Amino acid sequence: MTSSILVLGAGMVGTCTALHLQQRGFDVTLVDRRAPGQETSMGNAGLIQREAVEPYAFPREPGFLLDVVLGRGAQVHWHARGLWQMAGALLRYLHHSHPRRHALATAAYSRLIAHATMEHAPLIAAAGAQDVVSREGFRFVFRTAQAFDQAAQRAEDLHTHFGVRSQAENTAQLAQAEPALQKPLAGAVHWLDPWAVHDPGALVQRYADLFAARGGRWLTGDAASLQVQGAGWSVHTTEGRVQAQQAVLALGPWSDGLIRTLGYRFPLFIKRGYHQHYTPPMQVRQPMLDAERGFVLAPMQRGLRLTTGAEFAPIDAPPTPVQLAKTDAMARELLDLGQPLPEPPWLGARPCTADMLPVMGAAPRHPGLWFNFGHAHQGFTLGPVAGRLLAEMVSGEPPCVDPTPYSPRRFG
Numbered sequence: 001m002t003s004s005i006l007v008l009g010a011g012m013v014g015t016c017t018a019l020h021l022q023q024r025g026f027d028v029t030l031v032d033r034r035a036p037g038q039e040t041s042m043g044n045a046g047l048i049q050r051e052a053v054e055p056y057a058f059p060r061e062p063g064f065l066l067d068v069v070l071g072r073g074a075q076v077h078w079h080a081r082g083l084w085q086m087a088g089a090l091l092r093y094l095h096h097s098h099p100r101r102h103a104l105a106t107a108a109y110s111r112l113i114a115h116a117t118m119e120h121a122p123l124i125a126a127a128g129a130q131d132v133v134s135r136e137g138f139r140f141v142f143r144t145a146q147a148f149d150q151a152a153q154r155a156e157d158l159h160t161h162f163g164v165r166s167q168a169e170n171t172a173q174l175a176q177a178e179p180a181l182q183k184p185l186a187g188a189v190h191w192l193d194p195w196a197v198h199d200p201g202a203l204v205q206r207y208a209d210l211f212a213a214r215g216g217r218w219l220t221g222d223a224a225s226l227q228v229q230g231a232g233w234s235v236h237t238t239e240g241r242v243q244a245q246q247a248v249l250a251l252g253p254w255s256d257g258l259i260r261t262l263g264y265r266f267p268l269f270i271k272r273g274y275h276q277h278y279t280p281p282m283q284v285r286q287p288m289l290d291a292e293r294g295f296v297l298a299p300m301q302r303g304l305r306l307t308t309g310a311e312f313a314p315i316d317a318p319p320t321p322v323q324l325a326k327t328d329a330m331a332r333e334l335l336d337l338g339q340p341l342p343e344p345p346w347l348g349a350r351p352c353t354a355d356m357l358p359v360m361g362a363a364p365r366h367p368g369l370w371f372n373f374g375h376a377h378q379g380f381t382l383g384p385v386a387g388r389l390l391a392e393m394v395s396g397e398p399p400c401v402d403p404t405p406y407s408p409r410r411f412g
């Protein structure tokens, strides 16, 4: 008999989970309150980050932290209420960011990241989505020679330890590669393995279309209505209550709210981020991270997308796009941004965990319920491998990556 399963959340992670479960013969219903890929998986920088083998650690440099406290710089912004709400998880994040523990997290994270492009590739091909993907890498650009030299050395280390390929570019090489840059920069590390998606929401929608074309069911519904029903689970949708034997929770930054109602207290927190589109007279060719200022410029179908660093604020607090205003001025030091599109800044939230590893596996105290969330800065990258790994666990197949470090049981 076909086994039925609900997947709650149709971001990159939930949609890929639905596809992989379907591929293994499950009768899958994908449920979201919005259309697929309309939230965090839409507003990001669109990078499939094969180079991101190290999860984002809590910064420890005293000068940087002083800037954050005093509200200087653009990389971090905070609301007092956000810091207060997330204090417990942030302290544990600081603890896990100790270099020794961060190295352990990197070992587990890099095993997932190694699958980044490899797992997207067959989905992109099957979904006919080649037109929104470019495979020419992206750059970290540097304003000072000291930062550039350190990063070039670090890139060599990452190649030695993780096989990540890059090329160091000096001032002239960078200027030639990116003629839109108006200011001579110290140099760039050009990561050669990552891919760039010019419309991240469209890629999720194409994956969801593939799921539907293969017979999957997508419904509008509210995950908050999830309840145990008989030996399975049910959720309320616009087509009435839908029941299945099992359920997967893939609600990205909203996962914490739902698992709390089930009695779980995991050290989860969010890092909000903004984007704004521009119409520069001359487009950047590949995405670039201004590594010393902490913003990304990514060419998108809608224009040049500027994305910001982390804002520690409650998920439902009104937008405070302070970082966008600062990075707008910083980006204009590099190139002619042109005018912002007449639209309000986009606001989203990276779903983070204190130990920097996603939460993937069986819910500790609820039979038939599975978790797949907490992919932080790289959920768009990791969606396909996260979907595959979860589907392998549900179906009892040998997993492509040892899932132990990501088990929900580590948080109780």
Ligand SMILES: Cc1cc2nc3c(=O)[nH]c(=O)nc-3n(C[C@H](O)[C@H](O)[C@H](O)COP(=O)(O)OP(=O)(O)OC[C@H]3O[C@@H](n4cnc5c(N)ncnc54)[C@H](O)[C@@H]3O)c2cc1C
Pocket (backbone or CB within 6 Å): 008, 009, 010, 011, 012, 013, 014, 031, 032, 033, 034, 035, 036, 037, 038, 039, 040, 041, 042, 043, 044, 045, 046, 047, 048, 049, 221, 222, 223, 224, 250, 251, 252, 253, 254, 271, 272, 273, 274, 275, 307, 308, 348, 349, 350, 351, 373, 374, 375, 376, 377, 378, 379, 380, 381, 382
């Ligand atoms: C500024 C910024 C830049 C980023 N850049 C990158 C990048 O370049 N590369 C990268 O890999 N990652 C990037 N990220 C991170 C990445 O976007 C996220 O990790 C990823 O999108 C998370 O995917 P998800 O499917 O878990 O969550 P989401 O995409 O948020 O999906 C969760 C889904 O759950 C649904 N939902 C929530 N509550 C309910 C409910 N009650 N009922 C029904 N449905 C519900 C939502 O509608 C949503 O569709 C960036 C993030 C930000 C903020």
